[in-house]
Amino acid sequence: MASNESTAFAVNEQSSHACDAIIIGAGFSGLYQLHKLRDELGLDVVVLEKGDGIGGTWFWNRYPGARCDSESYYYCYSFNKEIEQEWSWSERYPEHPEIRKYLNFVADKLDLKRDIRLNTEVTSAAFDDDANLWTVQTKNGQFFSAPFLITAVGCLSTANVPDIKGLASFKGQWYHTGLWPHEGVDFSGKRVGQIGTGSTGIQTAPVIAEQAKHLTVFQRTANYSIPARNGPVTADDIKHTRDNYDEIWRLARAGTNGHPFTISTRSALSVSNAERQEIYEKAWERGGLRFRASFSDVLQNVEANLTASDFLRDKIKTVVKNPAIAEMLTPRDHGFATKRPPIDSGYFETFNRDNVLLVDLKAEPIVEVTANGIRTTKQDYALDIIVFATGFDALTGPLVNLNISGSQGIKLKDAWAAGPRTYLGLQSPKFPNLFTITGPGSPSVLCNMPIAIEQHVDWITNCIRDMRANGQKRIEANTDSTEKWVAHVNEAADATLLPMASSSWYLGANVPGKPRVFMPYAGGLARYTSICDDVAQSGYRGFALS
Numbered sequence: 001m002a003s004n005e006s007t008a009f010a011v012n013e014q015s016s017h018a019c020d021a022i023i024i025g026a027g028f029s030g031l032y033q034l035h036k037l038r039d040e041l042g043l044d045v046v047v048l049e050k051g052d053g054i055g056g057t058w059f060w061n062r063y064p065g066a067r068c069d070s071e072s073y074y075y076c077y078s079f080n081k082e083i084e085q086e087w088s089w090s091e092r093y094p095e096h097p098e099i100r101k102y103l104n105f106v107a108d109k110l111d112l113k114r115d116i117r118l119n120t121e122v123t124s125a126a127f128d129d130d131a132n133l134w135t136v137q138t139k140n141g142q143f144f145s146a147p148f149l150i151t152a153v154g155c156l157s158t159a160n161v162p163d164i165k166g167l168a169s170f171k172g173q174w175y176h177t178g179l180w181p182h183e184g185v186d187f188s189g190k191r192v193g194q195i196g197t198g199s200t201g202i203q204t205a206p207v208i209a210e211q212a213k214h215l216t217v218f219q220r221t222a223n224y225s226i227p228a229r230n231g232p233v234t235a236d237d238i239k240h241t242r243d244n245y246d247e248i249w250r251l252a253r254a255g256t257n258g259h260p261f262t263i264s265t266r267s268a269l270s271v272s273n274a275e276r277q278e279i280y281e282k283a284w285e286r287g288g289l290r291f292r293a294s295f296s297d298v299l300q301n302v303e304a305n306l307t308a309s310d311f312l313r314d315k316i317k318t319v320v321k322n323p324a325i326a327e328m329l330t331p332r333d334h335g336f337a338t339k340r341p342p343i344d345s346g347y348f349e350t351f352n353r354d355n356v357l358l359v360d361l362k363a364e365p366i367v368e369v370t371a372n373g374i375r376t377t378k379q380d381y382a383l384d385i386i387v388f389a390t391g392f393d394a395l396t397g398p399l400v401n402l403n404i405s406g407s408q409g410i411k412l413k414d415a416w417a418a419g420p421r422t423y424l425g426l427q428s429p430k431f432p433n434l435f436t437i438t439g440p441g442s443p444s445v446l447c448n449m450p451i452a453i454e455q456h457v458d459w460i461t462n463c464i465r466d467m468r469a470n471g472q473k474r475i476e477a478n479t480d481s482t483e484k485w486v487a488h489v490n491e492a493a494d495a496t497l498l499p500m501a502s503s504s505w506y507l508g509a510n511v512p513g514k515p516r517v518f519m520p521y522a523g524g525l526a527r528y529t530s531i532c533d534d535v536a537q538s539g540y541r542g543f544a545l546s
């Protein structure tokens with residue numbers, strides 16, 4: 001017994017690693033943060049990554065049809081001209097393997113992999129007040145310590161598998177889209193049940209329907225969707241983008257959502273019905289998230305929102321042949337874009353197929369999963385495979401699950417029990433020297449992510465650079481600045497229609513028991529960036545530095 005204990009201790013001692021900064025996660029955020037701290041500040045940095053490859057969100061989300069809703073030419077880094085000029089995307093919306101290929105290309109080009117530890121899952125992180133040091137423990141028994149801890153864990157990385165009675169008794173296979181098997185799933189000849197019709201469910205249903213014998217879609221909340229109009233990127237597109245990257249990035253940073261297009265300055269209510277219809281029609285034909293930018297007030301004014309919602313509801317009727325099914329698919333309980341708007345490739349058309357059935361869970365809730373399928377209050381559906389497209393414990397889930405204890409041992413899960421409390425989404429009081437890239441309270445998921453990530457990473461890097469230049473060892477968000485920021489996040493959300501959608505994951509409503517708090521900052525990326533810059537220029541107002 002004694003010898004076992006001493007052996008275990010020796011292993012831990014041997015595997016403990018001290019460095020200047022620890023980054024958790026090797027997706028878009030972790031890779032860029034590593035590059036900035038290591039190659040610009042010259043720090044000794046380690047990235048700890050749970051997966052056996054890099055890619056973050058895109059390492060895990062490999063479900064059929066998984067692709068990004070931002071367009072490829074701007075779903076990428078903007079910090080390196082060579083990468084910009086050397087890389088070319090093949091499709092308007094990048095599919096998951098191509099995004100991983102891109103991130104591997106970047107990592108190889110910048111020689112990042114030598115500082116990334118794969119298969120290294122963080123199980124806890126604790127702050128030592130006396131030494132101003134974070135110590136991180138991993139599942140394989142390693143310890144890492146550093147003055148700075150930076151989470152780059154993504155906002156949508158904790159799978160939400162609903163706790164449905166009887167799931168363990170199911171004789172078939174079940175999968176969550178966010179934890180998809182790398183070898184893929186063979187749907188041929190299978191009866192598949194898909195639960196969930198968010199962005200993921202809307203992407204995957206058409207692909208599963210083509211491959212499976214039969215698909216039953218279990219829908220709790222009907223959703224709006226805009227056609228993606230995906231297609232190949234041409235040589236002319238690539239040349240045009242490469243020639244115009246400076247302007248593309250300027251536009252992306254100047255906007256609300258980090259997309260390089262401007263939101264119209266006209267109200268939807270300022271034009272005639274005919275003109276409005278024509279504008280929506282053009283946006284529908286062009287496809288993608290840009291539809292939302294057709295007018296200035298789609299997300300600000302209920303009447304304006306209704307014009308967009310009605311337009312999209314009518315489109316469902318024109319696509320879906322069976323009027324009863326079209327009605328089931330028509331969202332009636334929330335306005336367009338008050339929940340994250342999906343974009344699709346043939347979603348509504350899928351319900352015209354003979355091998356696809358739609359089940360309305362509001363009319364017949366799921367009672368249980370049986371050995372042979374799903375039982376609702378009305379009937380049994382025999383299934384071979386269940387696909388959970390049921391989303392994520394968004395924003396807070398990935399952070400709370402790291403089991404973080406801050407100053408005086410306070411746990412992040414307790415500090416955030418009533419909802420996340422951050423200053424600028426970057427730090428939380430009592431968690432000194434811990435930075436949360438795209439944390440709750442920042443624009444994060446309301447943006448094209450790489451642009452939001454770069455803004456955060458640049459700010460964090462500059463902050464650490466300034467601290468080192470000034471001989472400061474500790475930075476901690478003040479409680480009063482945090483309370484004011486939380487109030488401002490609520491105020492920014494309330495100035496939009498976003499809080500209207502009571503089942504939105506922006507509010508945490510998709511996870512039973514999670515506090516209902518609007519989590520991302522809805523004041524827009526440009527405004528947010530200028531607030532962060534101003535805070536830094538003022539000598540980090542709202543933070544305590546020592």
Ligand code: NA7
Pocket residue numbers: 156162163195196197198199200201219220221340361389390391392445503505509510
């Ligand atoms: P979402 O958008 O959270 O969608 C999850 C879907 O699953 C949604 O339709 C939910 O219905 C449904 N859901 C969740 N729990 C259940 C249970 N218990 N029973 C039935 N249906 C359920 O996740 P996605 O993965 O689609 O998208 C996440 C983001 O990834 C997306 O917004 C983009 O930013 C990229 P609900 O609407 O809650 O009634």
